[in-house]
Amino acid sequence: MMLPNRSPRFFHEDLKLPKLPKLQLSMRIGPTTRLSPPRNLSQNFEMSTKTILSPSFKPQDLIPSPSLGFLDLLAQKYSKHPKNECSDQPNKTPKTKPIIFSWTIKRTYGNTPASRVGGTLTVIGNDIYLFGGQSGDRLNELKCLKYDSLHWDTITTPKDLEVPEPRDGHITLPYKNYLVVYGGAGAFNTILHARTCSPLLHILDTQSLHWKTHKPIGRLPDPRRNHSAAIIGCTVIIYGGIGNDNNTLADFHGVNLDTMQWFTPKFSKDTVKPGPRHSFSMCSVYHQAMFKVNNCEIFNLPVIYDEDFTRKNCGIYIFGGMNGERRVLNDMFLLQTVKKNSKSDKNMLKIIRVEGSGKFPIARHGHSMGLCGKYVVIVGGRNDELYAGCRQSHVDEIGAFNITTSHWETVDLVGLLPISCWGVACATIGSKLLCFGGMNLSSFATNELWSLETNQDSIEGFELKKKDNPIRILIRRNTKYNL
Template sequence: MYSTRSQQQQKRNDSFILGPVSPTESQTQETQYKYLPLMTKVIQDQLDPKWQECKIKGKNLTPRSNSAIAIHQNHLYLYGGYQNAQGIMKDFYKLNLGAEQFFWQNIQCEYEPGPRCRHSLCAFKDCLYLFGGQVADSISTNEIFVHDVNLKFWKKLSINDSYPQPLDNYCATVYNDQLIIFGGFYTADIFKHSNDLYSFSFNLNQWIKLNKSKGRQPSPRDGSSIAIHNESLYMFGGKNGDLRYNDLWQFDFLKQEWNFIPINNICDIPMSRSGHSLIGYENQLILFGGIHDVTWELDDLYKFQINQQEWKMINKDTSRRKDLEVPSPTKSNRISLNKRRSIKLPSSLRPLSLRKTPCSSPKKVRSSSQSQHSCFYNNQNGQQSYDYKNNNSSINTTINYVQERKLLEKLRKKAAMLKLFEVEINKRALFQDDCNVTEKLKTSIILIGNPKQDLKLAKGTLTEFGQQIVSKFLLPLSNRQNTIHGKKPCARDGHAVAIFDNQMVLFGGDRHTMSFNDLYLLNLKQI
């Protein structure tokens, strides 16, 4: 298994060869030092004292996005959600946040609301209220179900004339004894975005439209988020088709009117986004995540100081930090990039489809709006049409060119693999790539798999600089032994949040159509 390279090269590769003889202490120490820089970088990128990840005992939930959660006493309740493989879900769970260990407990009832995603779940007294959401492909509802926490049964409330039209992907919160919802997407026969603001009385089973006046108000949108502070409601972001917003609005419950909030410091205004979360805590609003553009989910954290009317960035977005390391494109690259941008196809013609498309997640594109990059024009009737004649040839040419390049690349890889297996074992090392990427892959395999006991770094290993290094798989647990301190969530949108004591609870979401089932706690006192 040893190659015929020089002694220096042989010494470097000894750490990857599995042999029957255990290595000496010097070899073990050398192996540890070799991977310490990489581990140090990983730890520095991931550790954040404000965050902690909850460790789930037993079977975890199916990964999902666009679910809904609510806090009642010490329990976290979750209903429904969506995943590409599973579709729209209808399961119902609870988790005790005050327990020494976290277990998801399935709640089964004889009668249940059925599949739901992009809905809301809120707690009032000893009941959970579930409203609206999507029940099937392009089909939403305006039903309200009530779950008695003590008796463990669901009840459907009767729908009256005050109810809004079937709605999904709206934002919701609780204000006193009312459920407040804003925006969303109307289905049924309407198929349009909404900027309506409704309140639902838990005691009277009655809806009231709050923004009756035709004054200045937010534009129609879905995927936004709202939060309550004192006697005001705050709304940020959202989207209308491909157009996303980063505006902040206030609704005064006493005056019953919207007010646009001008920002004093425009340098720290968050990027436009949808599918994010916004909560109110003391005299500030906390904003996390969302999606800024196709395949560009965010993991940044902001707070809006209400008294100063200013945004402040707590953690910048790191989802595309690799793009920042790429040097500026050459002139030829810029020309080809412009060509690619000019031939983007129009957005899907099917509203709110859950079909998997090759370009992006269909849940993030509404059909009734057109793409900003599409070639539309106004016809004689004043309607917009797409010029297919002028773009078909260039589109087909580009597609054929891309396919040819992919095929050529596959043939090259296949030839290289065949050439590798044709030579003798002791000469294969001559054909192996020894670039930095290969070394990083080998390092990652060893760090994750730990095939040899001697390659496992001892907890608290000291480097030659005297700094203590701990593997990310050996991060310290909290006193209750059920969370990992410093572990922060990756970029995502479509996650669900709630407030528990002085912490924000975050569950699930997705990134590039890959759903999550992780659970995080954010210490709001440290922001």
């Protein structure tokens, strides 16, 4: 029996489509690829019946070419479709260009100091002073580096009772031609079975090279170590640390160096207190011309602003540290003076939480921070949560907060990179951050002086110089760890 002629029909069951290749887990997907795939490839890869039955359709069109990747095949196949949203995805994805910082070694001469952890670098004019720290034993030696000649000298002072005891975890600040030293862990107390801290101020006259011990009037703060401080005019603001009873402190104190008087700052009602913490960093951000004005204090600051330094972004920045529950932090706060609208606002401060854009740096403690141009730069630090995955606790990521845009920048590092460590002594000269010492779980850092250049104009063209056969040139993106 003859069957009637019928037009051939295709069914979905008769058509054998090739299986889609599985995406490799190591495949990088994002703005750097030539095509960003859909969020769910299996849901977006759909074909209508009209497309299958169209005369131009060929099943082999879907077979991946061995020379093309799967994403390239999709781009080639569907780039002509005007309704395809994925074809324009690379143009719609915002791309943030990373900034470049350059590491170099400053070749120094003279009586080079030994490497250490917990020391301080302080800049007065063209001189850089290194004081204290720990290198096997705690130190109280004072070294001076002439920055123009990069020559180290040992500062010898008369042997009297006013020379500070060996210590680490202290702070050293510049005031006119003086070095101001406060706090830190000193000699071991056999009764308390702990290293005690001194509540006294030690001030060195860098011209006469004489130490003076001062006990300012007013209520003395609790002695502490691993605290931080910042100086504005003649006012020193001290915050946090660890007391002699090993408790983490959360109090703020100020001392006026002109009147030698302690005071307790008053804060506005909308202040957000950072809470107890130690081993954090503080950095004063003001126009450079303000630091040349004498006899000003935190409640009577000259109004010197420009397009980079404004009332909104100037103040004392506080970052990171470890709280009383031994939790490592990566939050940032800004301490500012309250604009005086009434008599009740006199001599009042406020603290706000900085909610910047971009990716916040890795939480850390024992790091250092300095202002380089328009960037608040954070180097070093320790986070023991990294040890489980990386077998190390030091943080090699550099944080850079742009004060003009309130944005955490992505940093590319070029040059000969130092080892990553904590307890680094840092000082700022212009757009450079000078670093000395530090340690990690393996060893102490070398006694070389490292310089981190942050000026983008000075680093421009570094990519071309990589071919000049230097000692070692590396580029590393600081997105290695995600906590």
